[in-house]
Amino acid sequence: MSRKKTPKSKGGSVPAASTLPTAANRPRLACPRTARPGPEALPNGPPQSGRPSLGGSGDFYDVAFKVMLVGDSGVGKTCLLVRFKDGAFLAGTFISTVGIDFRNKVLDVDGMKVKLQIWDTAGQERFRSVTHAYYRDAHALLLLYDITNKDSFDNIQAWLTEIQEYAQQDVVLMLLGNKVDSTQERVVKREDGEKLAKVSQNRVDDEGGLKAVTLGLPPFGQHPTGSSCLQEYGLPFMETSAKTGLNVDLAFTAIAKELKHRSIKAPSQPHFRLHDYVKKEGQGVSCCRL
Ligand SMILES: Nc1nc2c(ncn2[C@@H]2O[C@H](COP(=O)(O)OP(=O)(O)OP(=O)(O)O)[C@@H](O)[C@H]2O)c(=O)[nH]1
Numbered sequence: 001m002s003r004k005k006t007p008k009s010k011g012g013s014v015p016a017a018s019t020l021p022t023a024a025n026r027p028r029l030a031c032p033r034t035a036r037p038g039p040e041a042l043p044n045g046p047p048q049s050g051r052p053s054l055g056g057s058g059d060f061y062d063v064a065f066k067v068m069l070v071g072d073s074g075v076g077k078t079c080l081l082v083r084f085k086d087g088a089f090l091a092g093t094f095i096s097t098v099g100i101d102f103r104n105k106v107l108d109v110d111g112m113k114v115k116l117q118i119w120d121t122a123g124q125e126r127f128r129s130v131t132h133a134y135y136r137d138a139h140a141l142l143l144l145y146d147i148t149n150k151d152s153f154d155n156i157q158a159w160l161t162e163i164q165e166y167a168q169q170d171v172v173l174m175l176l177g178n179k180v181d182s183t184q185e186r187v188v189k190r191e192d193g194e195k196l197a198k199v200s201q202n203r204v205d206d207e208g209g210l211k212a213v214t215l216g217l218p219p220f221g222q223h224p225t226g227s228s229c230l231q232e233y234g235l236p237f238m239e240t241s242a243k244t245g246l247n248v249d250l251a252f253t254a255i256a257k258e259l260k261h262r263s264i265k266a267p268s269q270p271h272f273r274l275h276d277y278v279k280k281e282g283q284g285v286s287c288c289r290l
């Protein structure tokens with residue numbers, strides 16, 4: 001497989017899956033002013049297949065996927081992304097993301113270079129219409145709440161409804177309870193997150209809507225035994241900390257493994273079961289079982 005290179009110049013090929021909305025056909029978003037290391041320039045056009053994709057540090061990659069971070073404002077989406085991309089935590093004043101921002105990172109997944117183009121959405125309500133357009137090309141969504149903020153947890157159902165409306169049916173979903181380092185301020189118990197993950201997956205499937213492929217499992221209803229395998233598992237769930245880094249790499253690596261596994265579909269490939277992977281690798285991680 002000839003490796004693609006994300007050249008320094010603009011553009012780059014991304015998997016056939018999608019072209020990103022062009023900035024040309026969408027009101028230009030001011031690049032978010034943040035105290036954070038400057039975001040890579042927003043794409044200035046759909047990275048059509050065959051064209052080099054944007055920005056990036058000139059990494060070589062074999063396959064690229066689009067991952068979106070969603071959740072209420074303040075839950076830690078940007079900090080999680082910066083922790084994963086730069087290994088740093090942005091303490092100090094909280095500066096909300098304006099519109100949408102993205103960073104690239106290439107991971108080595110079992111010898112394959114997997115480029116994740118990670119879109120950091122603004123959680124504030126006023127940017128919701130902007131972010132809606134980006135859902136349809138997302139291969140995976142990380143849905144965050146803040147364990148110190150009950151509203152952000154209660155709003156997950158609303159986020160799931162939005163995902164169901166705007167995202168692809170087979171999008172890969174993962175639920176993350178962030179800020180787990182803030183033990184004193186915790187108001188959402190881990191078990192509550194586990195229960196929510198379980199209920200959410202069932203609710204989403206029962207309503208015949210999103211057939212989220214729970215990571216590492218065959219799509220809903222395609223379980224070898226014909227039973228709905230998702231009933232046995234629910235959404236993959238982890239608690240993370242952008243501050244300490246707990247489970248941050250695991251979350252993104254798990255997504256990359258699942259997406260790579262799905263993209264290859266080679267019978268020879270050993271079946272990848274994310275739930276098992278997450279349970280084995282994660283610290284304080286659980287995959288809810290009914
Ligand atoms: N203790 C702790 N604080 C965190 C963590 N992640 C983020 N924060 C803090 O929470 C605040 C919000 O973090 P952001 O990453 O900017 O939140 P966001 O989800 O991107 O917010 P919007 O851009 O408005 O959607 C900042 O003050 C961060 O320092 C974490 O894991 N632990």
Ligand SMILES: [Mg+2]
Nearest residue numbers: 077078096097
């Ligand atoms: Mg942000």
